[in-house]
Amino acid sequence: MSEIRESDNASRIMAELQSLKEAKxxxxxxxxxxxxxxxxxxxxxxxxxxxxxxxxxxxxxxxxLPNFGVSGQQNLLNSSILVVGAxxxxxxxxxxxxxxxxxxxxxxxxxxxxxxxxxxxxxxTETYIGQPKVKSAASACRSVNSSIQVVEHxxxxxxxxxxxxxxxxxxxxxxxxxIFFCFNLVFLIFLSFFxxxxxLPLIHYDHMFTIMWxxxxxxxxxxxxxxxIVDATDNAPTRYMxxxxxxxxGKPLVSGAALGLxxxxxxxxxxxxxxxxxxxPTPPPTTACQRCAxxxxxxxxxxxxxxxxxxxxxxxxxxxxEPLSGRMLLFDALSARIRIVKIRGRSLQCEACGExxxxxxxxxxxxxxxxxxxxxxxxxxxxxNLLPNESRISxxxxxxxxxxxxxxxxxxxxxxxxFKIVSLPKSLNIPxxxxxxxxxxxxxxxxxxxxxxxxxxxxxxxxxxxxxxRGNDSQRAVQSxxxxxxxxxxxxxxxxxxxxxxxxxxxxxx
Amino acid sequence: MQLTLEFGGGLELLCDSKKIHNVxxxxxxxxxKLTMKDLLSWVRTNLIKERPEMFMKGDTxxxxxxxxxxxxxxxxxxxxxxxxxxxxxxxxISTLHGG
Ligand SMILES: [Zn+2]
Numbered sequence: 001m002s003e004i005r006e007s008d009n010a011s012r013i014m015a016e017l018q019s020l021k022e023a024k025x026x027x028x029x030x031x032x033x034x035x036x037x038x039x040x041x042x043x044x045x046x047x048x049x050x051x052x053x054x055x056x057x058x059x060x061x062x063x064x065l066p067n068f069g070v071s072g073q074q075n076l077l078n079s080s081i082l083v084v085g086a087x088x089x090x091x092x093x094x095x096x097x098x099x100x101x102x103x104x105x106x107x108x109x110x111x112x113x114x115x116x117x118x119x120x121x122x123x124x125t126e127t128y129i130g131q132p133k134v135k136s137a138a139s140a141c142r143s144v145n146s147s148i149q150v151v152e153h154x155x156x157x158x159x160x161x162x163x164x165x166x167x168x169x170x171x172x173x174x175x176x177x178x179i180f181f182c183f184n185l186v187f188l189i190f191l192s193f194f195x196x197x198x199x200l201p202l203i204h205y206d207h208m209f210t211i212m213w214x215x216x217x218x219x220x221x222x223x224x225x226x227x228x229i230v231d232a233t234d235n236a237p238t239r240y241m242x243x244x245x246x247x248x249x250g251k252p253l254v255s256g257a258a259l260g261l262x263x264x265x266x267x268x269x270x271x272x273x274x275x276x277x278x279x280x281p282t283p284p285p286t287t288a289c290q291r292c293a294x295x296x297x298x299x300x301x302x303x304x305x306x307x308x309x310x311x312x313x314x315x316x317x318x319x320x321x322e323p324l325s326g327r328m329l330l331f332d333a334l335s336a337r338i339r340i341v342k343i344r345g346r347s348l349q350c351e352a353c354g355e356x357x358x359x360x361x362x363x364x365x366x367x368x369x370x371x372x373x374x375x376x377x378x379x380x381x382x383x384x385n386l387l388p389n390e391s392r393i394s395x396x397x398x399x400x401x402x403x404x405x406x407x408x409x410x411x412x413x414x415x416x417x418x419f420k421i422v423s424l425p426k427s428l429n430i431p432x433x434x435x436x437x438x439x440x441x442x443x444x445x446x447x448x449x450x451x452x453x454x455x456x457x458x459x460x461x462x463x464x465x466x467x468x469x470r471g472n473d474s475q476r477a478v479q480s481x482x483x484x485x486x487x488x489x490x491x492x493x494x495x496x497x498x499x500x501x502x503x504x505x506x507x508x509x510x
Numbered sequence: 511m512q513l514t515l516e517f518g519g520g521l522e523l524l525c526d527s528k529k530i531h532n533v534x535x536x537x538x539x540x541x542x543k544l545t546m547k548d549l550l551s552w553v554r555t556n557l558i559k560e561r562p563e564m565f566m567k568g569d570t571x572x573x574x575x576x577x578x579x580x581x582x583x584x585x586x587x588x589x590x591x592x593x594x595x596x597x598x599x600x601x602x603i604s605t606l607h608g609g
Binding site for chain 2: 085087088089090232233234235236239256257258259260262263264279280281282283284285287288289290291292295297302305328330332335339340341342343344
């Protein structure tokens with residue numbers, strides 16, 4: 001009884017928390033918009049270089065850099081950068097791009113913030129767990145710099161929307177943004193008129209319309225697209241898709257990747273340099289594409305690569321320095337080594353950017369990236385179905401077996417370092433890769449279980465169950481166990497995740 | 511011939527999880543130079559301990575592996591026909607996709 005009351009209480013509190021959080025975020029948004037509006041009104045006193053007193057103060061340390069200075073900052077303020085992925089790479093990249101004053105900063109992501117993101121995705125705070133990453137990241141960017149325009153694209157990148165997201169202003173996005181956009185446009189037109197009037201005596205009258213026209217065109221250009229794309233995603237098909245889209249639209253791509261204790265960084269499709277496909281014309285086998293969710297990643301490693309991505313994007317946007325095009329940075333955290341290598345140039349035979357086979361927008365829309373890489377675009381974990389139903393039991397059924405004290409042995413086939421994180425009581429860890437060599441251990445465990453149960457439970461012999469993290473390796477293990485004589489071996493469907501989900505909510509997941 | 515071979519991006523898992531290998535590759539009888547083609551087959555026989563298909567496909571590296579000779583993409587030096595010299599550094603690195 002009391003358990004039921006407690007769970008009722010908990011859900012009531014959770015619902016109340018949720019509605020309070022929503023109210024809080026609405027208020028925060030309103031505050032941000034009003035502050036930005038006020039600042040725009042107060043910033044009318046722009047100096048001759050177009051920077052308001054507040055901008056000069058905010059970006060003073062940039063302006064003091066002889067190699068960056070006013071022109072670098074003006075270029076940044078006029079630039080627009082899209083970051084695809086608000087995860088481990090995107091977090092620091094977005095924070096730095098917002099802070100440095102990129103005029104328009106777009107964020108694409110379709111995921112929700114989870115507790116197991118927090119160790120590396122430092123843009124998100126615990127308050128946002130369960131909420132869209134885009135919303136959380138945009139709010140963090142706005143709180144760092146409310147004077148820039150932050151655009152939220154809360155959707156997964158697909159061939160059907162990538163061209164539009166990269167190159168057109170999202171007209172159907174939220175109203176506040178549209179108002180802000182119009183306000184800015186009017187402000188800029190007004191500002192340029194003012195500048196023109198002040199230099200009017202110096203120019204010939206009929207040149208004025210030409211200048212006005214050029215200004216208008218350049219402003220519309222400025223407001224309808226992103227100049228630079230940052231790839232902060234986590235899977236092969238999306239990486240090919242982003243690169244091809246950049247080739248089709250002629251945009252530079254700052255590409256970063258991180259896994260485990262290593263990172264890689266380069267700039268593609270910049271100034272005649274290679275694209276992703278020039279370097280990797282054929283996709284790697286799926287077995288070579290590891291995910292952070294399976295292989296792990298030290299949080300600070302994508303952080304470092306994400307910072308470097310922000311740096312490269314800033315250099316391109318501000319037109320300073322030498323972007324990392326035609327070169328690749330390889331980072332090895334454990335040995336503290338950074339290696340910068342020279343990579344091939346644009347390939348004439350490249351399917352995307354080569355001389356004879358220029359990819360068109362239509363071809364891009366129709367290209368099947370999932371089929372090309374044999375990998376799904378969304379990184380939902382694989383769900384195999386290798387065994388007949390009679391060779392499987394659910395986690396709830398396994399729980400019944402424990403409660404009834406039926407004689408059995410449960411073999412956990414995860415790698416040993418996974419087993420150390422958490423395991424079922426009395427489970428025997430035999431990693432899948434060592435299964436064949438350790439069959440005798442299973443035989444003797446079964447024999448011991450039967451001996452221990454003589455006289456306690458009548459009749460039946462000890463059963464063999466196999467478990468893993470999500471229920472894929474356990475099926476592979478049962479297949480080989482059955483081949484090797486353990487014909488009644490069964491796997492626990494959905495593995496430990498299902499156990500945590502359906503039997504013991506307090507069982508840790510990772 | 512003394513060479514330094516480095517494996518990264520997960521390829522080190524195929525050779526005892528060791529990233530840097532200082533090796534001495536003997537020239538074949540009658541040959542006076544060592545090409546990348548020779549080195550690849552030497553690596554496959556002498557260093558790769560498991561899943562060779564994760565390292566090679568046919569007589570070259572599998573898709574998604576970058577080969578760097580003295581910090582330079584082997585595409586720029588002739589791929590398999592690149593000839594190696596004493597104390598060269600050859601890096602094999604698998605491209606990463608995570609983030
Ligand atoms: Zn290309």
